Amino acid sequence: MAFPLPRGITPSEIAFLAEMEMVTVVPRQRLEGLELLGGLVEPLVPPRRASIPLWLALLLKRQRRANIMPPAWLHPEPLGLILEVESQHQDYKNAFSPPPPLPGQPSVRDRDLEPTARPQYTPDGDRYYAAPPFLPQNTAQPVSSFSREPPALPFHWVEVSNMLLDAASDDLVDPDQIRRQLKDLREVRMAKMRSGVDVLDAAATGGGGVALTGVGAMEVGEERGFVAGVVDNLRKIGASKEQARREQMAEQRANGGYDGTQDEEEDYMEF
Amino acid sequence: MDIDDILASVDRGAGASPESAALDHQLLTRFWVAERAVSEVLPWPVPLMERMMERVRRQIETIEDLAASSADTDSSITTTTTHNPNLNLRLSILQTDLARTQYLLRSLLRQRLSKLSKHSMHYLVQLASRNKNPLLASSSSQPTQTTTSSSQASTQNLHPQDSVPDISAVSDPTPLSQPEAAFLHAHQSLLAGHYAGSFLGAFPRQLRRLDDNAGGTSMIQAPETREVVFVRCLGVEVPVAVGTADADGMEDDDEEEIGVTMRMGDVWVVRWEGCESELQLCSPVPPFHA
Amino acid sequence: MSYYDIDSILTDAQKLPCTFELEVPGLGILEGNPGEDIKPGTRIDLPLWLGEMLSIGARLGTSRLVTLDMPDALSERVMNALKAEPRTVDLRALAAHFYSLSERVLELFEEEEMVDVLSETFKRRAAEIADQAHNPRGAVGEGVEFLRGLDETERQLFRAAHDRAKEMRIWSGEAKRK
Numbered sequence A: 001m002a003f004p005l006p007r008g009i010t011p012s013e014i015a016f017l018a019e020m021e022m023v024t025v026v027p028r029q030r031l032e033g034l035e036l037l038g039g040l041v042e043p044l045v046p047p048r049r050a051s052i053p054l055w056l057a058l059l060l061k062r063q064r065r066a067n068i069m070p071p072a073w074l075h076p077e078p079l080g081l082i083l084e085v086e087s088q089h090q091d092y093k094n095a096f097s098p099p100p101p102l103p104g105q106p107s108v109r110d111r112d113l114e115p116t117a118r119p120q121y122t123p124d125g126d127r128y129y130a131a132p133p134f135l136p137q138n139t140a141q142p143v144s145s146f147s148r149e150p151p152a153l154p155f156h157w158v159e160v161s162n163m164l165l166d167a168a169s170d171d172l173v174d175p176d177q178i179r180r181q182l183k184d185l186r187e188v189r190m191a192k193m194r195s196g197v198d199v200l201d202a203a204a205t206g207g208g209g210v211a212l213t214g215v216g217a218m219e220v221g222e223e224r225g226f227v228a229g230v231v232d233n234l235r236k237i238g239a240s241k242e243q244a245r246r247e248q249m250a251e252q253r254a255n256g257g258y259d260g261t262q263d264e265e266e267d268y269m270e271f
Numbered sequence B: 001m002d003i004d005d006i007l008a009s010v011d012r013g014a015g016a017s018p019e020s021a022a023l024d025h026q027l028l029t030r031f032w033v034a035e036r037a038v039s040e041v042l043p044w045p046v047p048l049m050e051r052m053m054e055r056v057r058r059q060i061e062t063i064e065d066l067a068a069s070s071a072d073t074d075s076s077i078t079t080t081t082t083h084n085p086n087l088n089l090r091l092s093i094l095q096t097d098l099a100r101t102q103y104l105l106r107s108l109l110r111q112r113l114s115k116l117s118k119h120s121m122h123y124l125v126q127l128a129s130r131n132k133n134p135l136l137a138s139s140s141s142q143p144t145q146t147t148t149s150s151s152q153a154s155t156q157n158l159h160p161q162d163s164v165p166d167i168s169a170v171s172d173p174t175p176l177s178q179p180e181a182a183f184l185h186a187h188q189s190l191l192a193g194h195y196a197g198s199f200l201g202a203f204p205r206q207l208r209r210l211d212d213n214a215g216g217t218s219m220i221q222a223p224e225t226r227e228v229v230f231v232r233c234l235g236v237e238v239p240v241a242v243g244t245a246d247a248d249g250m251e252d253d254d255e256e257e258i259g260v261t262m263r264m265g266d267v268w269v270v271r272w273e274g275c276e277s278e279l280q281l282c283s284p285v286p287p288f289h290a
Numbered sequence C: 001m002s003y004y005d006i007d008s009i010l011t012d013a014q015k016l017p018c019t020f021e022l023e024v025p026g027l028g029i030l031e032g033n034p035g036e037d038i039k040p041g042t043r044i045d046l047p048l049w050l051g052e053m054l055s056i057g058a059r060l061g062t063s064r065l066v067t068l069d070m071p072d073a074l075s076e077r078v079m080n081a082l083k084a085e086p087r088t089v090d091l092r093a094l095a096a097h098f099y100s101l102s103e104r105v106l107e108l109f110e111e112e113e114m115v116d117v118l119s120e121t122f123k124r125r126a127a128e129i130a131d132q133a134h135n136p137r138g139a140v141g142e143g144v145e146f147l148r149g150l151d152e153t154e155r156q157l158f159r160a161a162h163d164r165a166k167e168m169r170i171w172s173g174e175a176k177r178k
Helices: A011-018 A054-062 A076-088 A157-167 A175-199 A217-237 A239-254 B003-011 B018-037 B046-075 B087-118 B120-132 B134-138 B143-153 B178-198 B272-278 C006-012 C048-054 C076-084 C098-108 C112-133 C142-148 C152-171
Strands: A022-027 A034-036 A039-041 A050-053 A066-069 A209-211 B228-233 B237-241 B258-263 B267-271 B282-289 C015-020 C043-047 C066-068
Touching: A011 A157, A011 A217, A011 B018, A011 B087, A011 C152, A022 A054, A034 B087, A039 B018, A050 A054, A054 A066, A054 A157, A054 B087, A076 A175, A157 A175, A157 A217, A175 A217, A175 C112, A209 B258, A217 A239, A217 B228, A217 B267, A217 C098, A217 C112, A217 C152, A239 C098, A239 C112, B018 B046, B018 B087, B046 B087, B087 B120, B087 B178, B120 B178, B228 B258, B228 B272, B237 B267, B237 B272, B258 B267, B267 B272, C006 C048, C006 C098, C015 C048, C043 C048, C048 C066, C048 C098, C076 C112, C098 C112, C098 C152, C112 C142, C112 C152
Parallel strands: none
Antiparallel strands: A022 A050, A022 A066, A034 A039, A209 B267, B228 B267, B228 B282, B237 B258, C015 C043, C015 C066
16 A cells, blocks of 8 residues: 555644644734634734634735734744753753643743643543644744743744744844754754663663653654664663563562562653 | 524534534544554544544535635626625635645545555454454454464465455444445455465465464564654653563553653653553654654 | 564574584585484574574473574674774674664573663664764765664664655755755
């Protein structure tokens, strides 16, 4: 059966996904509301701002029917702050800068607060927790408009910035500066991703894993095949050892001595 | 939500409101990302796909109606251009939106068919054993077991086609859709017929099977559930299961061992078997896997 | 092992030193002496699948036909070289399917230390593979030598990393589509 694409969506498909992000536009003409398969599009009435999907914003922008307001994070100042955290901050030497919190997740500044996950319910009665690209991470002002929130790179930062610089650079503040900052960010984060090969063993054993919190969609897309290939082979090399460990654990459990947490310390590695 | 909207949505039947359209679109997108990523065929979400297909059908009608009225407009330019100057724009937006949704659906279906053809015997055996014989089904999560018994039962079989499990009596095709189950059986039968005609027919009878496991290697290849995936934790805490599909294939569902724990907002690289049961709580991170 | 996987079949064809424990009439053909018998103590390199089959008696507790030894590719000398500097060893010259062979051998022998050495080797080399794969100008200088010495698993890893990096550059407009 001919299906030419490898498993795991490709860079162009990741960009396709990022085009579902909501952005803020200032329409230059009226347009009545539309019922799309992707949901309702509010009526556009100049000069009132509106939130619409990025693909539609780009379509209108190319026809000069709207201007796109840069996402809150896509300005020289917040990018400078993020770059500083990313390259200078001791805590993030081997980790990505913290991503924007999910709904119900406390800000990085309130680490002690308990998170509460707030589900929606699907028509079939299942719980549903929204995640990017379906969170307002690229609107001109964060919906929570919590000024305490430090700037953070959204999940689709590479794709959104690339597309906006390409099609709407005249709507951005100092696009050349932004371009330079984004390039620096890409490089410092790519180096972190690369140095992570060392801890990938943790993902190669059952019940283990490696945290990549803060990583961007395109960054995962870029390294996906590599990371999976490395982990896969590490798992195969270590298969005999894992088997031995399993047998040992089964034995301990049979003797009532296994409490299920013995390897947690070893495996929980922040990367 | 406005009361008019509520009434309107009631008029159009359940699941037809714009809000549920947006939600279904999100569900479909997430399902596509996951299906494109993992090695197994994910359970076919029957109600969601029925709603999506119905909505696509209606949207095509809307677009056709609009295009027809746009054609009318062209023939009487003077009267209507001022009436609705945005008709072509609206049309192109609706068409783009439709094309995007169709891309998702097409890519999703093709990915599923490619997995089904790759692991065709595995899924056929799974379907046949689960539905045919409840006694056999309880112990048949291992394809190899069912294989051995079936090859013993019919050592005198003549054609490779005979090793294609019969799933005509199967009522519940989970994780497949009914058309996928039909595709799977037809595909494998054609393939077996082709093998028979081109080379297997010339082999001794006992070597014509397609589900043999002589020499310790099964001809039936299951998807690898120990491959890693990228997931984002959406619940407050989600534990990663140690996974039970080890080399011996021992299954102990009742007491699942737990490894590391993911916390809300985290993105992790973990084995697919470790988070498979928690898919509601940890969304696939786009490329999600290899 | 996967039934339809070519790499897995090729791995099974790689050779392992075997020593015969018993006399086997008529099997001299393995040594190149058709019609002769094989004497106990004879050492021959046999394909993995055959060696494994003949040694199976050992696991069943009955007397076995042959005992297996570590292949040269996994000798102590090689392990020491890998411990010293994993990136300069030409794995391909040792065995085209070096890691797959190791995985199969590790199923037969209990060698915990070898697991550690090989895991460490693979990680160090993988990091180098990633660097090489992301170099848009292609391999130069020492890189060429290193890439030539990759085993089959590593080659596939290089291809995965390289293809993705290229797709990325094409998507972002840094490179042109062919």
